[in-house]
């Protein structure tokens with residue numbers, strides 16, 4: 001939520017505590033389609049307050065890479081979610097966290113990395129080792145203590161019963177229970193990850209540690225001459241708040257949660273000792289609400305010669321054409337695979353910086369203070385390399401899922417219009433073309449199996465939302481600015497700006513799209529997996545509806561019914577015409 005001129009003007013409400021502010025407006029009011037927001041519900045209690053965190057020494061602790069899990073037997077893994085204790089900084093004690101452990105890979109916070117290979121299916125038995133239902137684990141403001149979990153592999157093309165979506169669409173795993181998810185891995189190499197997706201508790205569980213990397217690999221990727229092995233590293237970047245005793249603090253006093261300290265793979269503001277050579281970094285934004293715009297700045301110096309950053313992959317796979325960047329916006333749940341070249345930077349220290357505001361609005365909006373977190377971690381470059389660097393960044397990285405432009409899907413694609421808006425200030429909702437809806441309303445997004453659809457997301461809310469679809473691989477088509485929305489929330493045709501193509505680093509296979517305010521953002525894909533799953537905002541506080549009780553999540557049912565009610569797209573030119581119709 002952010003300030004904006006009417007009808008989104010909630011500046012007057014800034015002086016009220018967040019939840020009181022929301023309930024004061026929405027209490028006993030009908031929000032969206034038939035959803036009653038009750039006053040006096042259990043969630044109406046004033047939540048925990050998080051003050052400023054104690055600040056430990058920055059860039060003191062070395063980053064850690066999560067261990068790679070070994071299978072119990074070929075093709076089978078066991079992941080146990082459990083309560084543990086983890087120290088987020090060497091100056092701090094271990095404090096209560098959640099983690100996933102696999103045999104031989106115990107983790108106090110986050111989970112081990114599960115590496116899969118294309119065409120080699122695996123099963124993952126997820127065991128819920130959390131305490132019995134009714135046992136509070138954290139002094140947060142969770143809506144319940146049922147302590148059930150699910151495991152969702154984000155960007156995985158898995159069958160619906162293994163997708164780990166929240167109740168009531170699927171049964172969750174109760175404490176003491178287990179469930180086995182099947183992952184066919186019948187997809188191109190990509191930086192997938194996994195995380196909890198329990199109904200209305202996802203934000204709490206991920207914040208406390210239930211997330212991990214699960215990249216898929218293939219033989220094509222193995223042939224790319226990019227840095228690999230110890231010179232390929234993964235960083236899960238989060239923001240957190242801590243109490244004076246270094247325990248985790250978290251709440252939903254506001255529609256979004258923003259921490260005041262950066263945490264990378266479970267360590268506050270770490271350093272990473274690197275050699276003067278090229279590295280492949282997978283940057284995962286595993287934060288609740290915060291977007292980052294990463295850059296590099298020399299510590300204690302002003303060298304203009306910044307190490308080159310080249311994006312080679314994003315969410316679901318490789319870019320056909322690697323994209324050099326000087327800054328890189330990464331919204332919650334997005335992944336970017338970036339080659340950073342420290343060659344020639346011997347004995348220099350480079351800080352990974354952030355200049356994105358919190359919350360994020362326009363794509364290019366800059367806050368030099370990075371919304372309170374201007375620096376994330378530091379790369380300390382050594383004086384020599386342990387071996388020659390034979391890596392290179394080729395002109396093209398052809399994969400099975402990036403050879404054709406997204407326009408190749410348009411001839412038989414239908415156009416589905418969806419929206420994000422705030423009927424009540426501070427309560428973002430998703431909807432179809434005509435109405436704002438809640439998670440529990442009837443499904444309205446029902447693509448036909450094996451058909452292609454363009455989704456045009458009309459965001460007339462004041463925030464950027466990273467919109468994520470499960471069980472489908474998508475490509476960004478581009479965006480159109482909207483100057484004005486009419487009283488029914490439709491774009492006023494004459495105010496729609498020119499088509500804006502994707503930024504070069506967004507052109508790979510994706511499933512999470514930054515949808516900025518007052519824009520129509522369009523993506524396309526073919527829905528090849530049948531069944532019921534979800535699409536949602538990946539600001540986890542929005543997805544859970546943690547403050548408002550309105551979830552920014554919708555069911556999605558891929559079935560047999562032709563979607564002839566939707567217009568046929570045909571071409572880019574025709575899409576542009578359709579987008580300009582209200």
Ligand SMILES: [Cu+2]
Nearest residue numbers: 465537539542
């Ligand atoms: Cu959102």
